[in-house]
Amino acid sequence: MTTRRTLFTLVASTLLLAACATxxxxxxxxxxxxxxxxxxxxxxxxxxxxxxxxxxxxxxxxxxxxxxxxxxxxxxxxxxxxxxxxxxxxxxxxxxxxxxxxxxxxxxxxxxxxxxxxxxxxxxxxxxxxxxxxxxxxxxxxxxxxxxxxxxxxxxxxxxxxxxxxxxxxxxxxxxxxxxxxxxxxxxxxxxxxxxxxxxxxxxxxxxxxxxxxxxxxxxxxxxxxxxxxxxxxxxxxxxxxxxxxxxxxxxGKAPQTLAIQPETPIMLNGKLAGLGLSPTDPASGNYTNNLPLPGAQLMVYATDPATGARVGNAVHSKTVGTDGMWGPFTAQPGVPYEFAIQATGYATTHIYRSPFPRSSKIINLRAERIPEADKAAKSTITMTRPRGYFDAQRDRMMFDSQAALPGVPPAGAGVSSSKINLLQEGMRPISADFNGEKITGQTWPVSGNHVVVLELTY
Incomplete structure (x- = not known):
């Protein structure tokens, strides 16, 4: 009886410690x-x-x-x-x-x-x-x-x-x-x-x-x-x-155990799909940023080849966005890069290429884009963007479509977070962005078909 009581006490103590730990x-x-x-x-x-x-x-x-x-x-x-x-x-x-x-x-x-x-x-x-x-x-x-x-x-x-x-x-x-x-x-x-x-x-x-x-x-x-x-x-x-x-x-009051992002499985992704507003008094003046849902937008997610940016098979996720703007949930595979293709009335078909996701997140927010008038003469328009930082030519190792000098990025100082290339050659081909070791490869979709490409860095 004593042995059973001791065993019960040990089990109960273990469960209590586990509860405290979690x-x-x-x-x-x-x-x-x-x-x-x-x-x-x-x-x-x-x-x-x-x-x-x-x-x-x-x-x-x-x-x-x-x-x-x-x-x-x-x-x-x-x-x-x-x-x-x-x-x-x-x-x-x-x-x-x-x-x-x-x-x-x-x-x-x-x-x-x-x-x-x-x-x-x-x-x-x-x-x-x-x-x-x-x-x-x-x-x-x-x-x-x-x-x-x-x-x-x-x-x-x-x-x-x-x-x-x-x-x-x-x-x-x-x-x-x-x-x-x-x-x-x-x-x-x-x-x-x-x-x-x-x-x-x-x-x-x-x-x-x-x-x-x-x-x-x-x-x-x-x-x-x-x-x-x-x-x-x-x-x-x-x-x-x-x-x-x-x-x-x-x-x-203490240092973190790690600065690295630890991988996990499964990887569940979600986020809001938003658009861009137009000035009600002067629509021709351009877009303004908002974080409002874009209901009715359609999203297709494709696994891509890391070397070419080409789609690997059919869409692995699709959804017509509702009034809450949420485009998921979607279960991503470890180590797989993805293309997020957005179609919405009044917008270009927006192709967003992303690096593989190491962990789950419910704030993978996406935005449909419009093609600026100045870019409509191009055969393809591609933007390399870094939302969580700027480009510093004196500090960072960067490459955009094999160019070490990024268009629009000054030779000194960190004040620009995106760079754009407008191609004048017909046809689709791979195009890559490399920033301090993070490399994203997408495809050059045609402006004539109302397509715009974004290579979005994570780090």
Whole structure:
């Protein structure tokens, strides 16, 4: 009897320990809400979330928000089609935080923001009642002192260092003049000198040769923990392995076990399929970015040959998108690259080629594209894009269709995240993009058939 009781106790203890290991408390792994930047989507947090998961963070406690209208207004106080004000941005973040707290049962969340996302985080904490609901705030590349601080120049823009929005947020919080205050713990991450929106010259804001009155230190905040990440670009202040390491250490007080993304199976993918808006007052003026669903769009997914980009067999997944915009779920095979082919009324057939997926994700967001008027004379138009960072000709090893110098990428500085090639030769053929070892090969589809090609980097 004693032996049986001892065995029962050991089994019960083992089950209890297993439960503790697989069901950490919010204090061990608090829910994290990720807030993307100006004009971006939740999808940019894909690799960051993978790294948290690879270090044992439960997937259900990692939430990336998708702002419907992600671009800031030119004048924060004036309504503008397809744009959000700082107040609207903050209200959306607040509602998302409330949902996460309710779903997880946690008392507080960690907020991690890139660029404009940091503006919403600061606004929510100081002006939206978030101080009691947030334990840590991490701001990567947020232009906390503006992209420019020129008196009388675009001062009612959200990113004006001398404007009412930022001067209000930066007002001293105590006698020491700190720009942040407790109980929230604050971390800023910035580049040493390679962030396009923290430059002393106005080149990247369309005012070359004009002093911005903003320094490389612009994203730092007095009173916060301020970390400099050498040579990273504006987006890499949040989406790089170095940014993940600093963020993880700040939240947990210890280094992550790995910076690598650990593979898993099965690999379940999903995400939102969105389009592009047209200005209601002047449709000819061009597109504006939104993260709204594109119901009725049709998606076909094909496995591709890594060497040629050609389709291997029939579609492995197809769906007509509903009102929620979700194009999945889809079970991907390890090590297999894919082509995502989108057809939607008013858009070109968009062929997006991606590297193999190592892990599951529900934020593999896709976007249908239109062919710009200037590209319609080409036989094929192909864009190489890097959503989670910029191209730096002095830092990165790059190749696009066997060209080492990428079209549109300057010889110095990291301020461009896409490069386009318009081919004048007829016919379909393989075309490749290579960035620091990640290689994607697609096919050159014809513009005459209303096709556009995107080679989308993951890392």
């Amino acid at each position: 069901s950490p408390t919010p204090e061990q792994h608090p829910p994290i809400v990720f807030v993307h930047g100006n004009g971006d989507t939740a999808a940019l947090w894909q690799t960051t979330i993978w790294r948290f998961e690879s270090n044992g963070w439960p997937r259900e406690r990692l939430h990336a928000i998708d702002v419907p209208y992600p671009v800031a207004r030119d004048d924060d106080g004036k309504a503008q089609p397809g744009r959000t004000s700082t107040a609207e941005h903050m209200a959306f973040l607040k509602s998302e935080v409330d949902k996460v707290l309710q779903a997880t049962g946690a008392r507080q969340v960690v907020l991690v923001g890139n660029s404009r996302g940091g503006n919403a985080i600061r606004n929510y904490i100081y002006n939206g009642g978030g101080a009691s609901r947030v334990s840590h705030a991490v701001l990567g590349g947020t232009p906390n002192h503006g992209v420019q601080a020129i008196k009388g120049f675009r001062e009612f823009n959200e990113f004006a260092g001398t404007g009412p929005f930022l001067t209000g947020l930066n007002a001293p919080k105590n006698a020491a003049g700190d720009e942040v205050s407790g109980p929230v713990k604050w971390l800023t991450l910035r580049s040493d000198n390679n962030d396009k929106f923290a430059q002393p010259d106005g080149l990247w804001i369309g005012a070359k040769g004009t002093p911005t009155n903003v320094t490389f230190d612009g994203p730092a905040l007095k009173g916060a923990t301020n970390i400099v990440l050498p040579r990273v670009d504006h987006r890499e202040t949040s989406f790089s392995p170095a940014a993940f390491e600093a963020t993880y250490r700040f939240i947990t």
